[in-house]
Amino acid sequence: MKEIKKIACIGAGYVGGPTMSVIAQKNPHIQVTVVDLNQERIDDWNTTDLSQLPIYEPGLDDVVKEARGRNLFFSTDVEGAIDEADMIFISVNTPTKTYGKGKGQAADLKYIELCARQIAKVAKGDKIVVEKSTLPVRTAAALKSILDDTGNGVNFDILSNPEFLAEGTAVADLHHPDRVLIGGENEEAIQSLVQIYEAWVPRERILTTNLWSSELSKLVANAFLAQRVSSINAISELCEATGANVDEVSRAIGHDSRIGPKFLKASVGFGGSCFQKDILNLVYIARSYNLTAVADYWEQVIILNDHQKLRFAERIIQTMYNTVNGKKIAFLGWAFKKDTNDTRESAAIYVADHLLDEEAQLVVYDPKVTAEQIYRDLDYLKTRSSADNRRLVTVVNDPYEALIDAHAVAVLTEWDEFRKYDWMEIKQMMKKPSFVFDGRKLLDAKLLRQLNFEYYAIGE
Ligand code: UDX
Ligand code: ADP
Numbered sequence: 460m461k462e463i464k465k466i467a468c469i470g471a472g473y474v475g476g477p478t479m480s481v482i483a484q485k486n487p488h489i490q491v492t493v494v495d496l497n498q499e500r501i502d503d504w505n506t507t508d509l510s511q512l513p514i515y516e517p518g519l520d521d522v523v524k525e526a527r528g529r530n531l532f533f534s535t536d537v538e539g540a541i542d543e544a545d546m547i548f549i550s551v552n553t554p555t556k557t558y559g560k561g562k563g564q565a566a567d568l569k570y571i572e573l574c575a576r577q578i579a580k581v582a583k584g585d586k587i588v589v590e591k592s593t594l595p596v597r598t599a600a601a602l603k604s605i606l607d608d609t610g611n612g613v614n615f616d617i618l619s620n621p622e623f624l625a626e627g628t629a630v631a632d633l634h635h636p637d638r639v640l641i642g643g644e645n646e647e648a649i650q651s652l653v654q655i656y657e658a659w660v661p662r663e664r665i666l667t668t669n670l671w672s673s674e675l676s677k678l679v680a681n682a683f684l685a686q687r688v689s690s691i692n693a694i695s696e697l698c699e700a701t702g703a704n705v706d707e708v709s710r711a712i713g714h715d716s717r718i719g720p721k722f723l724k725a726s727v728g729f730g731g732s733c734f735q736k737d738i739l740n741l742v743y744i745a746r747s748y749n750l751t752a753v754a755d756y757w758e759q760v761i762i763l764n765d766h767q768k769l770r771f772a773e774r775i776i777q778t779m780y781n782t783v784n785g786k787k788i789a790f791l792g793w794a795f796k797k798d799t800n801d802t803r804e805s806a807a808i809y810v811a812d813h814l815l816d817e818e819a820q821l822v823v824y825d826p827k828v829t830a831e832q833i834y835r836d837l838d839y840l841k842t843r844s845s846a847d848n849r850r851l852v853t854v855v856n857d858p859y860e861a862l863i864d865a866h867a868v869a870v871l872t873e874w875d876e877f878r879k880y881d882w883m884e885i886k887q888m889m890k891k892p893s894f895v896f897d898g899r900k901l902l903d904a905k906l907l908r909q910l911n912f913e914y915y916a917i918g919e
Contacts (some may be wrong), residue, residue: 590674627796627798878902897914
């Protein structure tokens with residue numbers, strides 16, 4: 460079996476950065492170099508102030524501190540790293556296509572193809588190429604064909620090693636994974652990667668499959684998780700209509716060990732870079748094989764999620780006497796979940812967009828998301844001019860600035876700190892009646908009602 464001495468990882472993003480940091484931490488004898496075209500991102504990974512890493516993940520700073528400079532390096536020298544490495548991970552982004560065939564559904568593989576061409580050009584010895592990014596099924600075949608047809612006659616083995624870490628818990632998920640999945644055709648190449656994970660993951664948790672099963676399993680895992688959220692969100696609407704309480708329903712069904720308690724928290728809608736993209740991919744693949752019933756079935760998970768976001772915004776408008784024009788609404792949270800600064804596909808963006816259509820005045824506070832990011836998210840939708848987004852939305856660094864004189868509060872992300880605020884003081888600061896719309900069922904409903912807030916939560 461080939462012993463791996465040097466690893467290169469192309470892409471220093473949410474997946475590549477934390478994953479390679481942990482691989483380096485647990486394999487001090489392997490040199491791991493993470494490369495990216497984005498100079499600013501690499502500079503941020505190399506920052507001496509560890510609170511300024513480009514990605515906020517609890518515990519990540521300690522891992523980087525331990526390994527960086529020892530056997531973990533961040534650089535923009537993509538070709539140099541490829542040249543030296545025995546094993547190359549591809550962790551570049553695969554956004555949903557915004558143009559052409561499959562627009563809005565299929566994954567855009569241009570970054571993957573660029574990587575493949577670059578590897579083929581530079582490689583002078585045999586390499587193992589590992590797909591880390593989430594990819595549509597059978598991408599490995601395309602990768603192999605580019606590598607073999609444009610390469611210098613060296614041998615490439617392709618492995619699929621999808622990432623299952625969730626943001627906000629990335630380091631814990633990497634340290635204690637439920638499973639590591641490795642798909643491939645060449646047993647020797649598979650074992651080279653198994654060995655790297657065996658440094659800290661029990662062997663029985665390292666599953667090996669064929670390439671296509673591995674690629675498909677990643678999409679299916681995310682589709683099943685997202686489906687659970689859409690299922691409970693569908694029930695949340697029914698709870699609101701019937702007087703049931705969705706948390707009680709979740710608890711009751713989650714105690715059935717066949718169902719289990721996780722991913723049954725009703726919310727304003729799921730977000731993040733994976734769920735929607737991966738389901739759209741699954742739908743696109745099913746349609747491309749003319750499996751219409753299969754495609755429609757999974758598409759419904761997305762349709763319900765869009766409905767949930769819109770429904771929450773509509774609930775706010777209707778409750779506030781059918782007009783939010785000029786009213787100050789404090790947004791608590793913008794990230795797609797707590798403990799991350801990532802806002803990709805966050806429900807907050809879409810709820811905000813709908814309220815802005817009604818000329819609401821939004822004041823946003825999120826503990827980790829910057830003002831630039833919030834404006835970028837809104838501008839990206841192209842619903843209105845960027846000047847209008849700035850006219851209607853203010854971003855503050857102090858939550859109480861958002862809450863003072865607000866007509867309403869909307870909780871969009873389940874940050875723990877929101878629960879600890881002095882709600883008695885907030886009641887004094889806000890306009891009367893003081894509305895609270897809790898999109899995460901996070902706050903203490905009993906207390907807020909005692910304090911005379913008009914409190915509305917998803918699913919009750
Ligand atoms: C997900 C998968 O969990 C991970 O395995 C995969 O590698 C990438 O996609 P991530 O997107 O980081 O991870 O976050 P996750 O914790 O899965 O949450 C996704 C969204 O669902 C969030 O917006 C979250 O708030 C929402 N959610 C989750 C709920 O609304 N209710 C729940 O019960 C769970
Ligand atoms: P993910 O969540 O999948 O990690 P990110 O967008 O956070 O996605 O990170 C992907 C990274 O890959 C980006 O920092 C981007 O600059 C980098 N990247 C994309 N294409 C290339 C390439 N050909 N060479 C080097 N880096 C690349």
